[in-house]
Amino acid sequence: xxxxxxxxxxxxxxxxxxxxxxxxxxxxxxxxxxxxxxxxxxxxxxxxxxxxxxxxxxxxxxxxxxxxxxxxxxxxxxxxxxxxxxxxxxxxxxxxxxxxxxxxxxxxxxxxxxxxxxxxxxxxxxxxxxxxxxxxxxxxxxxxxxxxxxxxxxxxxxxxxxxxxxxxxxxxxxxxxxxxxxxxxxxxxxxxxxxxxxxxxxxxxxxxxxxxxxxxxxxxxxxxxxxxxxxxxxxxxxxxxxxxxxxxxxxxxxxxxxxxx
Numbered sequence: 001x002x003x004x005x006x007x008x009x010x011x012x013x014x015x016x017x018x019x020x021x022x023x024x025x026x027x028x029x030x031x032x033x034x035x036x037x038x039x040x041x042x043x044x045x046x047x048x049x050x051x052x053x054x055x056x057x058x059x060x061x062x063x064x065x066x067x068x069x070x071x072x073x074x075x076x077x078x079x080x081x082x083x084x085x086x087x088x089x090x091x092x093x094x095x096x097x098x099x100x101x102x103x104x105x106x107x108x109x110x111x112x113x114x115x116x117x118x119x120x121x122x123x124x125x126x127x128x129x130x131x132x133x134x135x136x137x138x139x140x141x142x143x144x145x146x147x148x149x150x151x152x153x154x155x156x157x158x159x160x161x162x163x164x165x166x167x168x169x170x171x172x173x174x175x176x177x178x179x180x181x182x183x184x185x186x187x188x189x190x191x192x193x194x195x196x197x198x199x200x201x202x203x204x205x206x207x208x209x210x211x212x213x214x215x216x217x218x219x220x221x222x223x224x225x226x227x228x229x230x231x232x233x234x235x236x237x238x239x240x241x242x243x244x245x246x247x248x249x250x251x252x253x254x255x256x257x258x259x260x261x
Contacts, residue, residue, distance in 0.1 A: 019078035097125035
């Protein structure tokens with residue numbers, strides 16, 4: 001038995017980022033929970049590199065059998081993806097997946113069409129985050145298929161490459177959304193349920209680890225390694241938030257979140 005096999009099933013941590021902002025006055029769309037300070041992001045990249053993780057695109061990572069594959073992903077298409085994240089990644093020879101909401105392209109604080117082309121030309125992954133960022137599980141079948149297909153077609157035209165991965169907006173979606181996406185040619189569907197992807201299967205969404213603004217380095221390391229209390233806390237937080245989402249519905253929960261922030 002190899003050393004890697006002896007360690008047990010290979011994990012695939014997929015890190016979920018949004019914008020990189022020093023403060024609310026930074027370019028882009030600042031979020032008090034999900035906007036990470038650029039210097040903290042840089043420290044996380046350096047830690048990833050120092051620990052021997054191989055930061056790669058999702059397709060390549062899914063084929064790995066070791067325990068050092070890792071995927072960085074960004075949701076929405078914030079302007080900081082091109083202005084801050086891309087230079088930091090290129091400096092370290094790293095790649096990341098960018099899941100872009102196509103209706104946001106060219107909007108204030110978001111990437112432009114040329115930015116999407118630049119990300120693709122730099123070797124980054126381009127994936128869908130829907131057209132309008134509507135929660136897909138709230139849509140009827142016709143609207144769902146339109147969100148999935150229209151965003152994919154536009155991103156393929158911009159990137160000039162196949163787009164076969166989608167990150168569910170708000171992480172909302174289940175079997176219906178998974179089957180619909182796969183019927184249109186998506187091979188990978190990513191949610192926001194926290195986990196380490198011990199076994200990647202085609203009949204469920206990939207798990208991701210939300211990296212938030214106040215996450216310290218010790219907890220960041222624990223999440224990537226999937227050890228200690230940090231992963232349990234993240235799972236508990238996700239479970240606790242699922243109750244008000246069910247009671248209030250997606251839009252009711254979103255309005256409550258906006259008022260609280």
